[in-house]
Amino acid sequence: MLPGFLTKTSTTKTGQKVTHLKWWATLLMSLALAIGTWNPTGYHFMHYISNVDDILSGFKPFAILMMFALWLLAIKSIFQSLKYYGAIITVIIIGAFIWGLQQYNIINVTEFEQAGWAATIGVGLLIWFGLNASIIWKKLTGVYTTDSSDED
Secondary structure (H helix, E strand, C coil), rough: CCCCCCCCCCCCCCCCCCCCHHHHHHHHHHHHHHHCCCCCCCHHHHHHHHHHCCCCCCCCCHHHHHHHHHHHHHHHHHHHHHHHHHHHHHHHHHHHHHHHHHHHCCCCCCHHHHHHHHHHHHHHHHHHHHHHHHHHHHHHHHHCCCCHHHCE
């Protein structure tokens, strides 16, 4: 039912089967959070809560708390796995990619809508990389995580 690149599995050193679907699921969730919070079309969370007379009516408090919780989790995962400097480097890499797209006239960041989409998708990619950085690091180096010792 699903294409092969979504359902491909790998075997870990301990013999567990791991599906690659989690990479795509976290990418979709990260992009959904970024695009759902703000995007140039006007159909987003910020528009939803800014155009109301009573912000505490209906499901608005629930939506605000859910969005706040999701962003707390996203920011925590970014800084836990990438740390401050890793997050800065990731932002610079995403910015360099957008710069390259601009140089090849694929996008024009002087237009508000294209700059807005580039920034929104860039934030989504930053969240995705923050969610998966420790897994990527483990694949590249074989080390899952290291803790600083008291001797440092």
